[in-house]
Amino acid sequence: MWTYIARRFLAVPPLLLAVSFLTYALLYAAPGDYFTRLEEDPSVTAEYMAQLRTQYGLDGGLFTRYWHWLVNAVHFDFGHSFRFDVPVFDLITERLSNTLLLSVASLVLAWGLALPLGVLAGVHQGRLLDKVVGFISFFGLSIPRVFFSLLMVMFAATTKWFPVGGMRDQIYWDVMTPWEQFVDVAHHLVLPAIVIGTTQTASYMRQMRAEMVETLSKDFVRTAKAKGLAHWQVVYKHAFGNAVNPLITLFGYSLAALLAGSFLVEIVFAWPGLARLTVDAVFAQDEPVVMASVIMATTMLVLGNLVADLLLAFVDPRIRLE
Amino acid sequence: MSKWSAMLTGVALIGAATALVTCGGCSGSKKDGAPKAGKTTAIGTPTPGFAGETPKGAYKVEDMDVGRYGGRLVLGMPGNPKSFNPILANDVPSMDIATLLFATCYDYHRLKQEDEPSLCEKYERSEDGLTYTFTLREGLRWSDGKPLTTDDFEFSYGIVTNPDIASSVKDLFKQGVGADGKPIFPTFEKIDDRVFRFKLTSKDVLFHVSVGSIYVVPKHKWEASVKAGEYAKQMTIQIDPKDLVTSGPFVLKSFRDAESVVLERNPHYWKVDRDGNRLPYLDGIMFLIVPDFNATLLRFREGKTDMLTVRPEDYEALKRREAKADYVVKDLGPSFSTNYLMFNLDQRSGKDGKPFVDPMKQKWFQNKNFRKAISHAIDREGLVRTVLNGRGQPLWSFYSPANTKWSAADVVEKYPYDLDKARAYLKGEGFETRDGTLYDADGNKVEFTMITNSENSTRIAMLNVIQDDLKKLGIQAHIRPVPFNDVVSSIRDLRNFDAVLLGWGTAIPPDPAQSKNVMLSSGRSHGWHPQQEKPATEWEARMDELLFENIGVYDYAERKKYSEEMMRIFSDQQPQIQLVVANAAFAARKNLGNFKPSGLRPELFWNAESLYFKTPKQR
Numbered sequence: 001m002w003t004y005i006a007r008r009f010l011a012v013p014p015l016l017l018a019v020s021f022l023t024y025a026l027l028y029a030a031p032g033d034y035f036t037r038l039e040e041d042p043s044v045t046a047e048y049m050a051q052l053r054t055q056y057g058l059d060g061g062l063f064t065r066y067w068h069w070l071v072n073a074v075h076f077d078f079g080h081s082f083r084f085d086v087p088v089f090d091l092i093t094e095r096l097s098n099t100l101l102l103s104v105a106s107l108v109l110a111w112g113l114a115l116p117l118g119v120l121a122g123v124h125q126g127r128l129l130d131k132v133v134g135f136i137s138f139f140g141l142s143i144p145r146v147f148f149s150l151l152m153v154m155f156a157a158t159t160k161w162f163p164v165g166g167m168r169d170q171i172y173w174d175v176m177t178p179w180e181q182f183v184d185v186a187h188h189l190v191l192p193a194i195v196i197g198t199t200q201t202a203s204y205m206r207q208m209r210a211e212m213v214e215t216l217s218k219d220f221v222r223t224a225k226a227k228g229l230a231h232w233q234v235v236y237k238h239a240f241g242n243a244v245n246p247l248i249t250l251f252g253y254s255l256a257a258l259l260a261g262s263f264l265v266e267i268v269f270a271w272p273g274l275a276r277l278t279v280d281a282v283f284a285q286d287e288p289v290v291m292a293s294v295i296m297a298t299t300m301l302v303l304g305n306l307v308a309d310l311l312l313a314f315v316d317p318r319i320r321l322e
Numbered sequence: 323m324s325k326w327s328a329m330l331t332g333v334a335l336i337g338a339a340t341a342l343v344t345c346g347g348c349s350g351s352k353k354d355g356a357p358k359a360g361k362t363t364a365i366g367t368p369t370p371g372f373a374g375e376t377p378k379g380a381y382k383v384e385d386m387d388v389g390r391y392g393g394r395l396v397l398g399m400p401g402n403p404k405s406f407n408p409i410l411a412n413d414v415p416s417m418d419i420a421t422l423l424f425a426t427c428y429d430y431h432r433l434k435q436e437d438e439p440s441l442c443e444k445y446e447r448s449e450d451g452l453t454y455t456f457t458l459r460e461g462l463r464w465s466d467g468k469p470l471t472t473d474d475f476e477f478s479y480g481i482v483t484n485p486d487i488a489s490s491v492k493d494l495f496k497q498g499v500g501a502d503g504k505p506i507f508p509t510f511e512k513i514d515d516r517v518f519r520f521k522l523t524s525k526d527v528l529f530h531v532s533v534g535s536i537y538v539v540p541k542h543k544w545e546a547s548v549k550a551g552e553y554a555k556q557m558t559i560q561i562d563p564k565d566l567v568t569s570g571p572f573v574l575k576s577f578r579d580a581e582s583v584v585l586e587r588n589p590h591y592w593k594v595d596r597d598g599n600r601l602p603y604l605d606g607i608m609f610l611i612v613p614d615f616n617a618t619l620l621r622f623r624e625g626k627t628d629m630l631t632v633r634p635e636d637y638e639a640l641k642r643r644e645a646k647a648d649y650v651v652k653d654l655g656p657s658f659s660t661n662y663l664m665f666n667l668d669q670r671s672g673k674d675g676k677p678f679v680d681p682m683k684q685k686w687f688q689n690k691n692f693r694k695a696i697s698h699a700i701d702r703e704g705l706v707r708t709v710l711n712g713r714g715q716p717l718w719s720f721y722s723p724a725n726t727k728w729s730a731a732d733v734v735e736k737y738p739y740d741l742d743k744a745r746a747y748l749k750g751e752g753f754e755t756r757d758g759t760l761y762d763a764d765g766n767k768v769e770f771t772m773i774t775n776s777e778n779s780t781r782i783a784m785l786n787v788i789q790d791d792l793k794k795l796g797i798q799a800h801i802r803p804v805p806f807n808d809v810v811s812s813i814r815d816l817r818n819f820d821a822v823l824l825g826w827g828t829a830i831p832p833d834p835a836q837s838k839n840v841m842l843s844s845g846r847s848h849g850w851h852p853q854q855e856k857p858a859t860e861w862e863a864r865m866d867e868l869l870f871e872n873i874g875v876y877d878y879a880e881r882k883k884y885s886e887e888m889m890r891i892f893s894d895q896q897p898q899i900q901l902v903v904a905n906a907a908f909a910a911r912k913n914l915g916n917f918k919p920s921g922l923r924p925e926l927f928w929n930a931e932s933l934y935f936k937t938p939k940q941r
Contacts, residue, residue: 166581
């Protein structure tokens with residue numbers, strides 16, 4: 001087990017190296033750079049542009065620049081953002097917690113709904129409950145996220161039950177007690193979490209239902225029934241335990257998507273998250289921020305997969321990690 | 323003198339107190355607590371209050387109503403400011419916020435479109451135009467209470483001209499290159515704490531404007547960092563608000579990354595209203611960072627924000643609800659942003675020896691009458707109707723009609739939609755239409771590609787209309803939207819385009835001197851044929867001459883004469899076919915006083931110190 005984990009970790013550095021070089025090369029190959037947008041102003045001069053480019057190290061070749069970045073990155077120095085002139089690390093850690101809050105909330109929502117609903121639909125296959133669940137999941141899978149977000153914002157604006165965006169009340173935040181602050185953030189969290197959660201719920205629910213239906217037709221279930229076990233014992237102890245295995249792998253992947261899955265929602269709900277920062281950085285060609293985000297997302301992906309494998313080994317005694 | 327001012331302050335205080343008492347007595351009976359015309363003094367209590375005495379040389383704002391103290395203005399903003407450093411700012415949110423936090427020596431009145439004094443109460447220009455003497459107001463203070471003096475100006479000028487600091491203002495001061503290869507800057511001379519002098523080596527009609535574009539930063543705060551070569555890393559978004567010492571109407575209270583920027587009254591601000599009440603009226607301003615425009619609109623309609631820049635597509639809906647709603651929508655008429663279609667007139671070749679433009683096409687583009695024919699074939703009214711939702715007008719001059727001083731709309735040649743005229747121009751040049759397709763005199767089919775930046779859906783829509791219009795002449799025009807950076811590199815370096823549709827924003831002030839980069843044949847933004855060593859055509863040579871004449875004299879009438887002749891040549895030659903200009907519109911709560919938006923940045927709050935709430939704002 002431990003050698004397995006060690007081996008997985010050893011594979012990480014070459015992977016990061018390859019990913020970072022590819023990203024850097026793509027950024028390098030893209031036309032223009034962070035400062036190109038200044039050219040729209042008729043009064044900007046060539047000298048000013050040249051000075052900016054030298055100052056921000058944009059005047060070298062691909063390998064020089066990548067090497068420079070790599071040496072610093074190995075020392076955990078990801079440089080300064082071109083746009084904000086502040087260390088990338090500070091910028092990202094500030095946003096990271098906000099994004100994690102949103103995606104963990106939607107993750108809990110999604111799995112909390114998907115597992116029981118999926119199981120119920122599987123058990124009551126073909127009946128009304130199954131059809132309702134099926135409808136919900138098709139709705140969740142087919143509705144475009146941007147549209148759904150805007151719909152929710154409209155809903156918030158008309159009913160005034162929820163705030164139309166942001167992460168907290170900007171006006172009263174400073175005079176709130178910690179408990180009030182907690183309630184305020186939770187209140188702001190509801191709608192964006194529902195939007196992100198709905199799509200995920202839908203797809204996990206379909207998966208869960210399918211696994212359940214398949215497992216219920218297996219021989220050992222028939223045996224269990226024949227032995228005279230109670231219905232709930234057959235379904236929830238024997239069938240469910242077997243049906244849930246593939247979903248654990250899915251869960252690992254959803255961990256990996258924690259950082260990037262919420263971009264559109266962050267924009268529409270003005271959520272101060274990392275996805276928004278990253279995508280803005282890509283459009284603005286703010287290289288240091290893009291690089292740091294990519295490295296972080298890759299690391300999350302690797303860790304997420306590892307967690308999935310370990311979980312699988314933990315729940316399924318037939319799997320041995322060597 | 324000090325006795326007098328103390329007495330005056332006393333009178334003002336008593337006046338304010340009386341007003342408070344009277345209002346307290348009558349609040350129940352009066353429906354609207356708004357100050358009536360002719361009222362002598364502002365009501366309400368500023369929180370936080372002002373500090374010290376009113377500066378002796380305070381600037382009196384004569385053209386705004388007397389308001390009421392209190393309240394926080396809430397505005398939406400599409401993106402984070404990138405920095406609070408006013409000298410390094412080069413993006414819109416940062417520059418807009420800089421206007422609220424920092425002041426310059428000379429300013430530009432956004433409605434009158436003329437220069438106006440700011441931190442400096444006056445300047446004098448010597449007979450030969452080579453010496454400028456500026457005088458600061460008396461009693462100016464930084465937001466931390468320290469005096470603001472000539473030393474701060476010398477310090478800020480030093481930063482702007484520092485070779486190691488990238489400042490976009492620097493180039494305004496360059497007066498050529500010295501024998502040592504370094505640029506020559508005007509020398510700065512301190513006369514006393516309030517008076518300083520610049521000595522120039524050559525004449526510059528807009529020198530006071532250049533001086534007016536230096537944001538003054540406090541020497542006592544940042545001297546050490548400049549010496550250490552660290553100025554560029556100061557005043558970032560991570561700054562402790564207490565350290566951001568300002569001279570504008572507001573100071574920074576708090577900043578929350580990607581959420582909000584909160585400003586609060588600068589207790590030492592140096593402007594007063596026409597009754598002598600200290601400004602600003604507003605206790606503070608809050609910017610909510612909302613990246614999505616639809617969400618911004620919704621927040622305004624909900625009453626969460628107080629002001630809004632109205633997009634053309636939202637205008638109708640907002641206007642329809644205006645009567646019942648608690649906001650007003652103001653249509654300013656044409657904005658300052660123009661749109662143009664430009665052919666590549668560059669006859670040079672690339673490094674590989676191949677000409678930038680296919681010589682066959684170059685022959686058409688070079689032909690003035692071909693360009694005129696295209697101009698006549700474009701239905702600008704149709705563009706306004708379909709692309710701008712009817713909110714705009716055809717454009718004939720390089721400058722928008724919004725530019726009241728330089729637009730030259732009456733003297734330039736106009737190109738109304740007229741296919742017969744267009745065909746006549748083409749026929750005169752040997753073009754021929756066969757089976758609905760246009761051929762040139764050598765029998766080549768007329769076909770070219772128009773590019774624009776793919777991020778801008780309005781521009782792409784314009785190209786679609788133009789494509790249809792040109793089809794009526796038998797011209798096959800292809801559309802290729804590409805990312806903005808690609809457009810720029812096509813125009814700047816590769817020079818490999820046939821035609822491009824782009825737009826111009828405006829500099830402040832919108833003066834011909836600011837368009838040197840575009841108009842001069844040596845300019846970088848002379849997009850149809852940039853950076854020419856010597857003018858390629860006679861008319862370009864004449865335009866160069868006229869621009870130099872224009873920036874060589876001080877008299878407006880004379881400058882206008884040169885500028886108008888330049889615009890006449892420009893419109894006759896059509897190197898850039900001007901298309902349309904969209905209208906600008908802004909909305910604000912009816913409760914907001916002195917709401918006088920301008921087409922020039924910062925459009926909504928250039929007069930932030932005079933904005934006020936007529937009745938106290940809830941929450």
